[in-house]
Amino acid sequence: MASGKFITFEGIDGAGKSTHIGFVADLLRSRGLNVVTTREPGGTALGEALREVLLHQKMHLETEAMLMFAARREHLAQVIEPALARGDWVISDRFTDATFAYQGGGRQLPLAKLEALEQWVHPHLQPDLTLLFDVPLEVARMRLDATRTLDKFEQEKADFFAATRAEYLRRAAQFPQRFRIIDATRTIPEIQQELAQIIAALQGPAA
Ligand SMILES: Nc1ncnc2c1ncn2[C@@H]1O[C@H](COP(=O)(O)OP(=O)(O)OP(=O)(O)O)[C@@H](O)[C@H]1O
Numbered sequence: 689m690a691s692g693k694f695i696t697f698e699g700i701d702g703a704g705k706s707t708h709i710g711f712v713a714d715l716l717r718s719r720g721l722n723v724v725t726t727r728e729p730g731g732t733a734l735g736e737a738l739r740e741v742l743l744h745q746k747m748h749l750e751t752e753a754m755l756m757f758a759a760r761r762e763h764l765a766q767v768i769e770p771a772l773a774r775g776d777w778v779i780s781d782r783f784t785d786a787t788f789a790y791q792g793g794g795r796q797l798p799l800a801k802l803e804a805l806e807q808w809v810h811p812h813l814q815p816d817l818t819l820l821f822d823v824p825l826e827v828a829r830m831r832l833d834a835t836r837t838l839d840k841f842e843q844e845k846a847d848f849f850a851a852t853r854a855e856y857l858r859r860a861a862q863f864p865q866r867f868r869i870i871d872a873t874r875t876i877p878e879i880q881q882e883l884a885q886i887i888a889a890l891q892g893p894a895a
């Protein structure tokens with residue numbers, strides 16, 4: 689059986705990552721692949737309940753980081769690991785890079801503490817491909833303001849998002865083999881054209 693791959697979408701709030709998940713999933717499905725789309729925090733009943741708490745309640749920053757990993761543990765056990773074991777492809781709207789970027793960069797939690805949690809929760813699994821949707825803060829803010837009521841993270845100030853974006857970019861430089869930085873200031877069709885090329889290269893020649 690062909691083995692599925694694990695693709696994650698990352699970026700600061702409003703960068704535009706969620707807009708493209710359906711497009712990439714449809715591309716893969718059009719090639720006959722089984723695709724599971726999911727998100728973090730969330731993806732399971734417990735994860736979605738934790739998401740409500742995480743996105744709307746104030747808490748100690750270490751509690752926040754540990755709850756992100758608790759939701760992830762359940763997500764891995766119930767959704768991600770079984771899907772990959774079946775040979776399905778998994779697309780997740782955020783994964784552990786988000787914890788490093790938001791709790792490590794934005795909230796300034798020591799990265800060593802997050803590395804310890806990562807080692808505990810998924811010592812042997814990393815995404816095959818991480819698409820980092822990158823935009824300047826002002827662009828992200830404008831896109832968010834246009835659309836919705838802001839949650840706890842989206843209400844953070846510019847310096848929080850500057851630190852979050854910087855940590856994403858630092859990780860992209862640290863793990864160049866799995867990260868692709870997408871210039872998300874471009875139009876949606878331009879971005880989709882690049883995504884199609886990246887996915888084709890990841891998948892290899894059509895059968
Ligand atoms: N390339 C683009 N150009 C213009 N508008 C865009 C672009 N990409 C997304 N948008 C719009 O920006 C808004 C935010 O997009 P989206 O929800 O995909 O962002 P996101 O990065 O997933 O945000 P969050 O992480 O907060 O969910 C939406 O209204 C979407 O239609």
Ligand SMILES: Cc1cn([C@H]2C[C@H](O)[C@@H](COP(=O)(O)O)O2)c(=O)[nH]c1=O
Nearest residue numbers: 701728729756782783786787790841842
């Ligand atoms: C996984 C994860 C997420 N977050 C933050 C990032 C976003 O502000 C929200 C999720 O909302 P989205 O609109 O679905 O992207 O949660 C975080 O701080 N740490 C994490 O590990």
